[in-house]
Amino acid sequence: MEVTEFAWPNGARCAVAVAVDFDAESIYAGRAPSDRRVEDPPVHLGKLSQGRFAGRFGAGQVRRILKERSVPATWFVCGVDAEKWPGEVQAIVADGFELASHAYTHTAPRLLTVDEERYELERAAIALGKFGVPVLGYRAPALEPSNNTLSLLEEFGFTYVSNLQDDIYPYVHESHDIVELPTAWLTNDTVHFWFDSNSWVKKICSTNEARTVWEEEFLAVREYGGLYVLTLHPKVIGRPSRLKMLSEFLDFLRSHDDVWFATMGEMAEHVREVRTARAV
């Protein structure tokens, strides 16, 4: 099998996209009809407070750290979180980051009917539309889109998604005119740091354990000329020791001058251009 070297802009060897899933209270209020309020029972105030940490503390810190290093990032925000934390979302936009849709509630589309999923997208569009910037990207809650998702996204004018884990290179979906920017669990903060208080069995890794996995994967994706998607959740990465590690890891990434850092919107646009150029 031959490795298809993907053509990144300006001769860059590989690309890095930072995706921040805002996921504050929404993360614990999903799996329900889309107009459900986050405070509805069954109450899990303790868990809910972990989501609120994103809004009160984590998101602001992640934003500051990214901004100080001029690292572009795409923030996937649920509608309910945007309604609850408008100041935070406004600051994200004001600081020049890309705003993208993470549905209205944090409910996996695979669990919804097509009407429910459309309603999720409509409500999210209204909630995010108030910030006055184009919203072209979408990520499915739980990374589990439905069979209807791509058609609905075309209907709503989205141009790209970051839902699947089937490649290390971006591509355009065969069936729909939507770019896929594939992601992976191992470069996600949550899988290393989250503690599941339902099952009580998850190991909480040290920052070094997570960074080791992130760093070795970056170095290897770079050799393959692929796309490296770092997915952050402020409620998780926002703990002080992890913020310190994040700062250092971003500095490490930035120390490579052959890497293209861009928002996912810019990457999706590039993928289309490359495809068009080839088609010609």
Next chain:
Amino acid sequence: MEVTEFAWPNGARCAVAVAVDFDAESIYAGRAPSDRRVEDPPVHLGKLSQGRFAGRFGAGQVRRILKERSVPATWFVCGVDAEKWPGEVQAIVADGFELASHAYTHTAPRLLTVDEERYELERAAIALGKFGVPVLGYRAPALEPSNNTLSLLEEFGFTYVSNLQDDIYPYVHESHDIVELPTAWLTNDTVHFWFDSNSWVKKICSTNEARTVWEEEFLAVREYGGLYVLTLHPKVIGRPSRLKMLSEFLDFLRSHDDVWFATMGEMAEHVREVRTARAV
């Protein structure tokens, strides 16, 4: 986003609170009507013995280690545990530690009706009241308070809680005159050391794995000027190798002369003073 430096007493850079959740047999007897006896079926004598380890061995060792280092601590004790281990609780009080309520049985308030939750608090007040010291603080079993918890706590005269995980600074609840001293899973001993014999899948960490997480979080919280809550469970931390690590970690914490060590009661009082000073 600007970091709100919290004003700690005497110019301290940050604060450390040690919370000891006594949790002996109670931990395996919760989730039931509040007057249930800990010996009732379904019997799990093996598990129950792990709770009893707290009373027979662990709690006394934790108390000794804290006392030798003059580290203030707040002991959250369930009523049923106080009834079963009165000598231990008496020693906690005699050694000058703070006594606080952890409900009567170790049942998450979110699972209770308001009447059941009030009954839990009444029975706990009777059980802890016998030790002759004021009980001003409360921590919800499983860190899952209900929507009624704060109102009930006001009714019972509590002044603070340590239930939520939504910030690294203490605050006064907007809706009630109760101070929140926020905690976090990663600085809890149980998440690193506990073995769940129901699921049989939890990794038991070495002491170094837990200390690494605790230490890097302390150093980072200190930079942020925040509150570091170390939560200990004698049934878990009471194993000899972990007691040794605890001793060394407390020595490490004590080696920083810009840290305010205090009981949670003292901290709650300080939070109120700061707020009043600002209000003026």
Next chain:
Amino acid sequence: MEVTEFAWPNGARCAVAVAVDFDAESIYAGRAPSDRRVEDPPVHLGKLSQGRFAGRFGAGQVRRILKERSVPATWFVCGVDAEKWPGEVQAIVADGFELASHAYTHTAPRLLTVDEERYELERAAIALGKFGVPVLGYRAPALEPSNNTLSLLEEFGFTYVSNLQDDIYPYVHESHDIVELPTAWLTNDTVHFWFDSNSWVKKICSTNEARTVWEEEFLAVREYGGLYVLTLHPKVIGRPSRLKMLSEFLDFLRSHDDVWFATMGEMAEHVREVRTARAV
């Protein structure tokens, strides 16, 4: 709280007991009426083969390694395993190790009626009785005895158990004339090495991760003058890399000349003598 130094023989500082839970096919055939055959459905031939590994390979290797180092050990064997692997059990006895009861099937007594539990003990007594040595000790499958266990054990003439996790010193049960030699999950091989193919979520530790936990706990129990119970399962520890670690760890334990190595039967006898001496 004062540490009660336990009086070990000949001025030894602490004691080490090696408990080998034979657990071959029995481990996957429990939770059922006690006369159930291990081949009965629901079939899990893949899992069952992991149990058979104990009989085919692991148990013999563990026995050889213990024997080469003259480390006394107590082998807790289920009746069904003794019937299936009589040659292995005969070799255990011939090599001078202690034989003890682990019930007939590997079913937690807490799940059984008193009649079912008695039947388990009867059948185990018949199966183990064929090897011609006294069987004085008992360990409950899953470390979960019932409220009837101690009474039944007296009825059957047992003198000690190693079921609970409530202390680091041995003791005589208050309610029954049975010695408890308390154990702990962290010095058990299975919790570090087992892979649960039902849930598929258990981390398989390296030998160094397990040894670190075992070693630091030994050194600390030694300081406390306590009892260190190392629990081995041939189906788990029997993998070649783990056998190598076990050999090295036993050499490490043996390098301490202030440790009393004995079978659990010898230890139980000592506990009784100490108690009698004190009573006088």
Next chain:
Amino acid sequence: MEVTEFAWPNGARCAVAVAVDFDAESIYAGRAPSDRRVEDPPVHLGKLSQGRFAGRFGAGQVRRILKERSVPATWFVCGVDAEKWPGEVQAIVADGFELASHAYTHTAPRLLTVDEERYELERAAIALGKFGVPVLGYRAPALEPSNNTLSLLEEFGFTYVSNLQDDIYPYVHESHDIVELPTAWLTNDTVHFWFDSNSWVKKICSTNEARTVWEEEFLAVREYGGLYVLTLHPKVIGRPSRLKMLSEFLDFLRSHDDVWFATMGEMAEHVREVRTARAV
């Protein structure tokens, strides 16, 4: 107990077999009637994309890495995967690797009736038969054969399996003329790297954590003169950082000149010859 040194060819000290379980979309579509299509609901497009990663990227990379090092390997392929990725399977055959059956869908035989299991084998035979090479080996999905599996395999002309975990030496089944090449979870990539997005509690190990376990087990199996089965899944090991580790680990294995590397088919043939020689 005496260690039975197994007689490997040409005086080799031990043997290494690399088993690649292709497992693309099939892995998420099993547990169903054998003619179920992989796209049928319940949809888990996110999970399914992780399987597709094997076909789009991982399998080709694993094949390249094995080929560059002249490491023989046996590829166990489900029929549905062969139908979906014929080019990949053709390349496996063209590169001289062994093709073996992994049933039609990835459904554990223990969950099937004898007719369903026969149908699985028939459909797999048709799907794999198109590649024009003999298929003599079989591995049960989930490593859980049924009580009917060996009889059915004889009926279909298979000569060996790699299903069980009951020894470190190969053997011929007593009841059937089928060679068993025993495997083990700890030398499987999935147990170290997989992330289970259903439970969300699995630790994703670094490459070094997995390599440590793999390497120490290899060195110890080599001392025992046993069979070391390394099981790879392209969807898991195919991530760039893991491919790098795999390359280095294979180089390490290859650096031992007393190891017999062969396909499982060659090993099964050798086991039969040794048995015949002994019988004579």
